[in-house]
Amino acid sequence: MSVSVYATDYYVATDGNDMNVGSIEKPFATLSKALKLVQPGDNIYLRGGEYNVTEDWIMDKSGNKTYAKVFDIKQKGSPSSPICVIGYENERPVLNMEQIKLTDRRVAVFYIAGSYWRFKNFEVVGTQVAIKGHTQSEVFRIEGGNNNILENIDVHDGMAIGFYLVKGMNNLVLNCDAHDNYDGYSEGDSGNVDGFGGHANKETSTGNIFRGCRAWNNGDDGFDLINCYASYIIEYCWSFRNGYKPHSIESSGGNGAGFKSGGYGMGDIKKVPNPIPQHTVRYCLAYYNRQQGFYSNHHLGGLIFENNTAYKNPSNYNMLNRKSSNEAVDVPGYGHIIKNNLSLSPRNSGGFPQHLINVDNTLSEIKNNSFAPNDLNLSESDFESLNEQELMGSRKSDGSLPDINFLRLTNHANFRFSGMGCFINEEAVDYSWIQEPAIVLENGVARIVGEDSKSFNKFYVNGEEVSIENGIVDLTSMSGELNLKAISENGAVTTLIINK
Numbered sequence: 001m002s003v004s005v006y007a008t009d010y011y012v013a014t015d016g017n018d019m020n021v022g023s024i025e026k027p028f029a030t031l032s033k034a035l036k037l038v039q040p041g042d043n044i045y046l047r048g049g050e051y052n053v054t055e056d057w058i059m060d061k062s063g064n065k066t067y068a069k070v071f072d073i074k075q076k077g078s079p080s081s082p083i084c085v086i087g088y089e090n091e092r093p094v095l096n097m098e099q100i101k102l103t104d105r106r107v108a109v110f111y112i113a114g115s116y117w118r119f120k121n122f123e124v125v126g127t128q129v130a131i132k133g134h135t136q137s138e139v140f141r142i143e144g145g146n147n148n149i150l151e152n153i154d155v156h157d158g159m160a161i162g163f164y165l166v167k168g169m170n171n172l173v174l175n176c177d178a179h180d181n182y183d184g185y186s187e188g189d190s191g192n193v194d195g196f197g198g199h200a201n202k203e204t205s206t207g208n209i210f211r212g213c214r215a216w217n218n219g220d221d222g223f224d225l226i227n228c229y230a231s232y233i234i235e236y237c238w239s240f241r242n243g244y245k246p247h248s249i250e251s252s253g254g255n256g257a258g259f260k261s262g263g264y265g266m267g268d269i270k271k272v273p274n275p276i277p278q279h280t281v282r283y284c285l286a287y288y289n290r291q292q293g294f295y296s297n298h299h300l301g302g303l304i305f306e307n308n309t310a311y312k313n314p315s316n317y318n319m320l321n322r323k324s325s326n327e328a329v330d331v332p333g334y335g336h337i338i339k340n341n342l343s344l345s346p347r348n349s350g351g352f353p354q355h356l357i358n359v360d361n362t363l364s365e366i367k368n369n370s371f372a373p374n375d376l377n378l379s380e381s382d383f384e385s386l387n388e389q390e391l392m393g394s395r396k397s398d399g400s401l402p403d404i405n406f407l408r409l410t411n412h413a414n415f416r417f418s419g420m421g422c423f424i425n426e427e428a429v430d431y432s433w434i435q436e437p438a439i440v441l442e443n444g445v446a447r448i449v450g451e452d453s454k455s456f457n458k459f460y461v462n463g464e465e466v467s468i469e470n471g472i473v474d475l476t477s478m479s480g481e482l483n484l485k486a487i488s489e490n491g492a493v494t495t496l497i498i499n500k
Contacts, residue, residue: 007041007081010034011088014049031085031095032057035071041081046122048091054099061105068102069111073145077116087121097158098126107137107160112145115168120151121399127160129183129191136183136192138164142171151175152399159183162215164197165232170207175399182219182246182253190219190245190253196237197223200230203273209233212401216392218242220254222289226263226297231277234259234284236401236422240391243290256290258313262299263322272325276301278335283422285407286310287388288347298322302335302364309341309407309422311386314348317341317371319359334363341369342421344378344407367479367500370417374481374499382413418442418498439484439496444476448486448494455488475500 009024012034016027027047028034034044036059055061059072077083087093100107109127110119119140129137137160140150144167151174155162162178165171173196183191195215198208208230214237215222222239225232243256261279264272278301285308286293293313296303299321310316319333336359343355355371370378380386385405393402408423411433418441437450448456448471459468462483466473475482484496 007043008037008039010037010042010044011047012044013047014051030057031071032059035059035073035085038075038083040075040077040083040116043084043086045086045088046093047088048093050094050096052096052099058100060111064105066106067108067111067141068100068105070097070100070107070109071111073110073112073114073117075114077114079116079147082116082118083114084118084120086118092121092123094123094125096126097124097128101128101130103130106131106135108141109137109139109160110141112140112142112148112168115146115148117145117148118151119149119153121153123154123156125155125157127155127158129159129186131186133186134192135186136161140164142166142168144168146170148172149174152395153177156180159185159191159193161193161197162195162218163210163213164199165205165208166199167201167205168208169205171209173210173213175212175395175401177214177395178218179215180217180246182217184245190243193219193254194221194224195239195242198225198228198232200228200232200277203229205230209235210237211235212399213237214391214401215239216241217244217246219245221257221260222286223258224260225279226260226265228262228277228279229273231279234261234279234281236283238285238287238391238401239289240285240287240388241289253290257295257297258286258289258293258310259284260292260295260297261303261305262301263297264300264325266298266322266328266330268328269325272300278302278304280304280306281308282306283424284308285391285422286313286316287391287407288312290314292316292318294318296320296333296336298330299333300325302333302337304337305339305341306337307340307420307422307424309344310346311344311407312347314346315354315357316343316346317356318354319356319364321358330358332358332360334360336364336366338364338369338372339367340420340424341371342378342407342409342417343369343371344380344383368419369499370420376416376499378417382409382417384408384410414440437486437488437492437494439486439494441475441496441498444474444500446473446475446484446496447471452488452492455490455492456486456494457489458487460485460487
């Protein structure tokens with residue numbers, strides 16, 4: 001592998017020319033030109049403006065019978081010398097793909113087989129599907145690439161899946177958005193247009209993460225992890241209003257799960273991975289998706305759902321499993337870890353609230369949720385805001401998610417639902433405003449706070465006295481429903497019932 005002694009910076013601009021040298025004064029016109037030149041450590045800077053990408057930009061149209069690779073990413077960087085494609089500082093370039101309509105190939109805008117690449121700070125719009133039948137296009141397809149980072153990229157108003165990870169390890173999709181993507185052409189309905197897809201086809205494709213991402217108004221699922229041979233982590237992500245036709249929440253589109261977190265289908269399965277991967281979905285939010293908020297999708301093993309918040313999905317948490325690879329029978333979910341989650345107002349109750357359905361309580365670990373093992377009667381008044389528009393707010397200057405109050409627990413609700421939900425506060429909590437003594441729970445430890453809190457010298461758990469030191473009681477070894485009572489020297493009493 002050749003390595004640059006000195007890193008080179010290349011520039012691409014809407015008024016550039018591929019006959020130029022690629023400097024900031026004389027930039028290239030196409031990203032394709034710059035990609036053919038880069039070596040480890042090099043940077044490509046995209047200047048602001050809209051680039052109308054045409055078929056002339058396609059780097060590989062004949063080498064793959066299935067895909068046309070608009071940008072063929074196969075060069076390898078290194079840990080110390082990554083190759084970077086970055087929107088220029090304080091500018092926001094947009095790659096418009098509307099003019100590429102291929103009838104003999106699927107379109108992969110970025111086909112990534114290379115490793116140690118960084119893509120950051122630009123948008124891709126209008127990616128097309130022009131093939132009839134069951135097909136798809138993808139904006140980012142990782143096929144064999146390792147240790148790549150896709151950051152602060154917005155994929156929208158097209159017909160393609162936003163981010164599609166198939167083969168490769170230790171890839172991070174960070175602070176990216178996929179929204180308003182819908183295919184009404186290929187199959188006549190919503191097509192197969194997820195926001196984010198993780199579909200590892202090798203057991204070695206480990207360490208892949210979606211973090212800080214948003215999926216909304218996509219024709220199919222927000223996040224989809226079907227047919228995986230290795231586990232994924234989805235964390236700090238929001239998925240809302242997926243599975244509908246454009247500009248409507250009345251017209252059905254695709255499947256419409258917020259987080260479809262596993263499964264291998266219900267047909268004949270010739271081969272499954274061993275062991276079955278256990279995906280983790282944590283600190284995530286699912287709102288008003290057409291179907292499930294968090295869904296195990298007939299998985300063949302347990303999944304981990306921790307510190308999530310679901311609101312107004314038909315079923316907020318659906319843990320349905322398949323009995324075995326040889327038996328295409330749906331059974332209540334087994335092996336799941338479901339803890340510290342919130343569920344509010346599932347909208348298709350069918351006579352009872354579908355906070356958590358299709359789960360075998362005896363075969364899963366279910367702790368400290370607002371809905372299970374006991375229903376703690378979470379209500380709309382327990383949240384600072386229910387204004388869904390906050391979800392679509394602008395990202396911060398560093399690309400991270402906006403600070404919002406939507407589905408964030410109030411201070412009072414934090415006492416009842418301690419440690420639950422996607423917005424758990426990991427910083428020290430200020431209790432100075434509390435006047436009446438109260439019991440609060442932090443990381444398995446109960447504390448007495450409020451005026452005269454130091455006078456409480458007796459503490460009871462389910463009627464049995466336990467040790468209290470400096471107003472603190474260790475509950476880390478206890479689980480289930482805990483009836484807590486503290487008594488002061490002068491006989492004052494404060495109580496709290498929790499599920500842990």
